[in-house]
Amino acid sequence: MSTSPKTSSKDSPGASSDAEGAARTSNFIRQAIDSDLAAGTYAQRRWAGHPTTADQHANGAIDPAKIRTRFPPEPNGYLHIGHAKSICLNFGLAIDYAGRCHMRFDDTNPVKEDQEYVDSILETVKWLGFGWDAAPVGTTPESNLYYASDYFEHFYRFAEYLVQSGHAYVDSQTADQIRERRGTLTEAGTNSPFRDRPADESLALLREMRAGSQPEGSHVLRARIDMGSPNINLRDPILYRIRHAHHHRTGDAWSIYPMYDYAHPLSDALENITHSLCTLEFEDHRPFYDWILERVAEGGFFQRPLPRQIEFARLNMTFTVTSKRKLQELVQSKSVVGWDDPRMPTLVGLRRRGYTPASIRLFCERIGVSKASQWVEPAVLEQALRDDLDASAARAAAVLDPIRLELVNFPESLEEACSAPVHPHQPERGLRHFPLTRELWIEREDFMAQPAKGFFRLFPGNRVRLRYGFVIECTGFEADADGRVTKVLANYFPDSKSGTPGADLYKVKGNIHWVSVRHGLPAQVRIYDRLFTESAPDAGGRNPLDCLNPQALQVVQAYLEPSLAQAKPEDRFQFERHGYFVADRVEHRADRPVFNRAVTLKDSWGAGK
Ligand code: ATP
Numbered sequence: 212m213s214t215s216p217k218t219s220s221k222d223s224p225g226a227s228s229d230a231e232g233a234a235r236t237s238n239f240i241r242q243a244i245d246s247d248l249a250a251g252t253y254a255q256r257r258w259a260g261h262p263t264t265a266d267q268h269a270n271g272a273i274d275p276a277k278i279r280t281r282f283p284p285e286p287n288g289y290l291h292i293g294h295a296k297s298i299c300l301n302f303g304l305a306i307d308y309a310g311r312c313h314m315r316f317d318d319t320n321p322v323k324e325d326q327e328y329v330d331s332i333l334e335t336v337k338w339l340g341f342g343w344d345a346a347p348v349g350t351t352p353e354s355n356l357y358y359a360s361d362y363f364e365h366f367y368r369f370a371e372y373l374v375q376s377g378h379a380y381v382d383s384q385t386a387d388q389i390r391e392r393r394g395t396l397t398e399a400g401t402n403s404p405f406r407d408r409p410a411d412e413s414l415a416l417l418r419e420m421r422a423g424s425q426p427e428g429s430h431v432l433r434a435r436i437d438m439g440s441p442n443i444n445l446r447d448p449i450l451y452r453i454r455h456a457h458h459h460r461t462g463d464a465w466s467i468y469p470m471y472d473y474a475h476p477l478s479d480a481l482e483n484i485t486h487s488l489c490t491l492e493f494e495d496h497r498p499f500y501d502w503i504l505e506r507v508a509e510g511g512f513f514q515r516p517l518p519r520q521i522e523f524a525r526l527n528m529t530f531t532v533t534s535k536r537k538l539q540e541l542v543q544s545k546s547v548v549g550w551d552d553p554r555m556p557t558l559v560g561l562r563r564r565g566y567t568p569a570s571i572r573l574f575c576e577r578i579g580v581s582k583a584s585q586w587v588e589p590a591v592l593e594q595a596l597r598d599d600l601d602a603s604a605a606r607a608a609a610v611l612d613p614i615r616l617e618l619v620n621f622p623e624s625l626e627e628a629c630s631a632p633v634h635p636h637q638p639e640r641g642l643r644h645f646p647l648t649r650e651l652w653i654e655r656e657d658f659m660a661q662p663a664k665g666f667f668r669l670f671p672g673n674r675v676r677l678r679y680g681f682v683i684e685c686t687g688f689e690a691d692a693d694g695r696v697t698k699v700l701a702n703y704f705p706d707s708k709s710g711t712p713g714a715d716l717y718k719v720k721g722n723i724h725w726v727s728v729r730h731g732l733p734a735q736v737r738i739y740d741r742l743f744t745e746s747a748p749d750a751g752g753r754n755p756l757d758c759l760n761p762q763a764l765q766v767v768q769a770y771l772e773p774s775l776a777q778a779k780p781e782d783r784f785q786f787e788r789h790g791y792f793v794a795d796r797v798e799h800r801a802d803r804p805v806f807n808r809a810v811t812l813k814d815s816w817g818a819g820k
Pocket residue numbers: 282283284285286287292293294296297488489490524525526527533534535536
């Protein structure tokens with residue numbers, strides 16, 4: 212899909228659902244972009260001739276994209292709901308401003324990264340409705356999928372330049388010595404004894420480091436800035452480390468790997484990024500971001516204007532963890548079934564749970580973007596899903612906690628055809644059909660042998676309407692030796708069928724759903740709740756594994772109305788009175804239906820409705 216502004220289908224961002232569009236409001240990042248565009252800051256950017264995006268544009272040509280943003284995950288885990296905020300922000304801005312958003316893997320750390328994560332991240336970003344193979348802005352089509360590891364040669368070339376121009380040196384202290392001399396928040400750092408090493412000597416060492424002839428830990432390359440800076444990030448930060456490690460894309464070609472703070476700004480500049488949006492932890496790193504780009508630009512490697520870093524608050528959600536490491540622990544400890552377990556806040560987990568891409572985009576619009584620390588309740592995410600599914604999901608009847616109801620005056624062989632709208636507000640979607648028979652499944656909670664005060668549903672002597680069927684009157688029940696009700700007995704009134712003349716002469720307060728025992732579809736239904744019992748599962752050093760909610764998954768054997776035999780994996784329904792459900796995308800089969808509850812209905816069912 213394109214990141215161009217013209218999108219039409221509801222399943223795509225940009226011009227998508229009304230709810231999404233209406234919620235889109237300005238924020239401080241949009242204001243910053245507006246003023247940059249008004250000032251023409253980024254209007255005349257030319258391709259610098261690096262073999263990245265420049266492959267797609269003539270060297271020296273003016274960049275046709277008004278802005279360029281990027282989404283830069285490290286492929287060391289699965290994306291989670293926090294990443295959705297960044298994805299929607301970066302890709303969304305590119306759509307709205309006739310720009311481009313680059314999908315870039317920040318794959319500079321050889322140790323923790325893996326192709327499995329790359330594949331999942333790409334699939335998830337596409338699922339959310341965004342793409343990097345863009346339709347033309349102006350005339351040139353572009354593919355904007357990048358890997359920072361493709362820039363290793365550039366990063367290294369810049370490193371040699373920095374050494375030669377006096378802006379970097381090889382330090383041969385141990386890691387401990389470097390740490391000790393870095394100083395503290397209140398105390399300045401101390402210069403390394405190697406800081407004044409001649410450039411030639413640093414260069415020779417750097418080349419040996421690259422060639423793999425120096426052991427790990429023996430040297431690092433550092434920027435020469437200021438060990439007395441009040442900002443620790445400017446106290447001669449490390450640019451390169453020796454690592455004799457195999458990289459998932461570059462193999463054994465490299466023995467040195469760049470640090471994130473070095474690689475990230477350079478990747479942005481190589482790709483002609485205009486606005487580099489990151490989370491607030493990087494605010495103190497911005498001076499170094501600007502410093503390194505200035506130095507390399509002075510060497511003539513980049514054209515100005517240089518990319519601009521802007522920070523925003525990360526999304527935190529209560530009753531959830533959004534750290535890749537902690538999510539990994541949940542998987543490894545088998546606390547959940549896998550990364551896509553529907554209890555997980557990963558995007559693959561939310562997808563399996565029944566979340567739609569539009570609901571996640573709507574959620575991201577609603578939470579907005581600001582600098583203030585952001586804690587969001589899961590209820591906000593759930594409401595976005597309801598608001599999306601209310602309009603789209605077909606209705607169906609499902610009995611989740613079944614008990615038999617026998618209509619004792621209903622002929623055994625009779626099948627009474629009943630029907631209901633697929634969607635109550637969209638008559639054009641037609642009707643669902645389901646037969647009513649002598650034996651039905653109803654919800655156990657819809658019957659009480661001794662009714663509590665205010666209970667209007669089935670109890671001996673009381674009448675209710677079987678939704679889309681007949682009015683019935685309870686005549687009794689059967690129970691087992693323990694007193695547990697095994698069957699409810701009732702008479703039906705043949706002239707009371709919904710929609711027939713005279714049916715509304717029957718006045719009843721209760722209206723219950725049902726499924727024919729003969730025609731009902733047995734199904735496994737999974738009822739999900741919060742994964743953690745604490746609102747901040749990882750606060751104060753707590754191990755999230757210590758506050759797992761044992762009730763987070765309940766599996767029930769349910770009966771569904773027969774029309775659901777046609778359901779395909781990922782089809783979503785509103786099970787009347789119960790909530791929104793999805794046919795499990797992995798395990799659902801026509802002959803073995805499996806549904807997940809995505810979210811409850813807004814209002815829980817009350818007595819008398
Ligand atoms: P890690 O937990 O491994 O440090 P990370 O959560 O920062 O990683 P990255 O893969 O580096 O994950 O993230 C990719 C992008 O997503 C970054 O630009 C980051 O700012 C953004 N991002 C990550 N978590 C959140 C969050 N909770 N809210 C908003 N943006 C986020």
